[in-house]
Amino acid sequence: MRMIRKKFPEINDEKLLRDLAVSTVERSVKDGDIVIDYGDEIKFIPMVLEGTIKVNRQAGEDQEIFLYYLMSGDTCASSFSCCMVQKRSEIIAIAEEDTKLLMVPVQKADQWMSEYPAWRNFIFNMYDIRMFSMIDTIDRLAFSNLDEQLIDYLEKKSSVLNTKVLETTHQEIAFDLNVTREAISRLLKKMENDGLVRLERNKIFML
DNA sequence: ACATTAAGTGATT
DNA sequence: AATCACTTAATGT
Numbered sequence: 001m002r003m004i005r006k007k008f009p010e011i012n013d014e015k016l017l018r019d020l021a022v023s024t025v026e027r028s029v030k031d032g033d034i035v036i037d038y039g040d041e042i043k044f045i046p047m048v049l050e051g052t053i054k055v056n057r058q059a060g061e062d063q064e065i066f067l068y069y070l071m072s073g074d075t076c077a078s079s080f081s082c083c084m085v086q087k088r089s090e091i092i093a094i095a096e097e098d099t100k101l102l103m104v105p106v107q108k109a110d111q112w113m114s115e116y117p118a119w120r121n122f123i124f125n126m127y128d129i130r131m132f133s134m135i136d137t138i139d140r141l142a143f144s145n146l147d148e149q150l151i152d153y154l155e156k157k158s159s160v161l162n163t164k165v166l167e168t169t170h171q172e173i174a175f176d177l178n179v180t181r182e183a184i185s186r187l188l189k190k191m192e193n194d195g196l197v198r199l200e201r202n203k204i205f206m207l
Numbered sequence: 208a209c210a211t212t213a214a215g216t217g218a219t220t
Numbered sequence: 221a222a223t224c225a226c227t228t229a230a231t232g233t
Contacts, residue, residue, distance in 0.1 A: 146221085169213065180222055185214060201213060201230055 004102065007049055007073045010125060013118040025103045029095040036093040042083040044103035047075040051099025052160050056176065058092050065141075066153065066176035067091065068133040069160045077126040080109055097161060149177055150187055154197070158206050166204040 001021045004011065011017060026049075029035055035046060038058040046053070053070040070076055070093070082089065083106045112119040140149055153173065157166055170188065174181040188204070191197045198205040 171213075181214085182216085182223085183221065186216085189215075199214090 003049055008047065008122070010122045011118055013116055016112065016116045016118055019108070019112065019116075020102070020104070023105060023108045027101045027103050029099050029101065031095055031097050033095045034092065035095060035099075035101070036079070036089050036091065038089055038092045040089045042079050042089055043106055045075060045077075045080050045083075045106060045109050046070075046093075047102040047104060048072050049100040049102055052096040053099060053101075054094050054096045054176075056092050056094070057090065063178060064092070064175050065178045067137055068130070069096065069156065071160060074129070075123075075126050077123055077130055080106070080123060084110070096157075146177070146179060146183065147187055147191075150184065151191075151196075153177060154204065154206065164206045166206065167202055168204065169202055 001017060004017060004020055011020070024047075025044075027046075029051075035053055036042065048070050050072055052072075053076075055067045055070060055076070057065050057067050059065075076093070078091075079089070109119075109123075113123065114120075140152055144152070150173070153176065154166065157168070158164060170184045171181045174184045177184070188197065188199060192199050195207060197207055
């Protein structure tokens with residue numbers, strides 16, 4: 001409850017906070033765990049208390065692309081609309097680090113929309129934020145070449161995880177940007193020569 | 208020591 | 221930029 005207040009200051013309705021405390025379940029996931037898989041039926045809306053969730057679009061079997069991060073204080077509003085129209089998940093959500101979530105049952109979330117203006121505002125606000133972050137992603141995809149995308153990707157990851165040392169593989173980046181591993185390896189190599197990064201196995205040092 | 212996985216690279220399309 | 225084929229290097233058992 002204290003946690004909710006701290007992480008979600010927009011929710012400033014005492015009664016709603018009490019409702020949240022009784023109707024939600026806290027869930028801890030570890031780095032790399034899949035929170036929502038492609039095709040899952042969504043029954044809960046996750047609110048992120050601590051940690052980071054990576055959200056990827058998945059198209060078909062082998063096509064995947066990074067959409068955005070959910071950080072502390074964020075919620076995935078689109079999962080709300082998704083289950084309102086009884087759809088299965090179009091995205092996959094993976095924990096990027098050990099993460100604490102607050103799982104809000106859809107039915108409650110729906111009920112609170114009419115009950116609490118604070119909740120309604122919160123959800124709409126989150127919609128807006130998600131939407132902008134998507135537009136950002138679209139810009140990146142449509143208007144920038146791979147090197148810019150890669151730099152953007154690395155910078156985002158670095159700032160989200162608050163570290164200069166990214167622990168990841170070229171292959172994983174390649175999956176997220178939907179290109180081949182070789183392309184990433186070559187670009188990173190070039191960036192290393194340009195003094196932008198330093199490379200080690202499973203590590204990228206941002207300079 | 209051996210197997211596995213990550214990364215580097217040249218050639219081809 | 222993708223695909224392929226192969227090498228080299230790091231890491232796990």
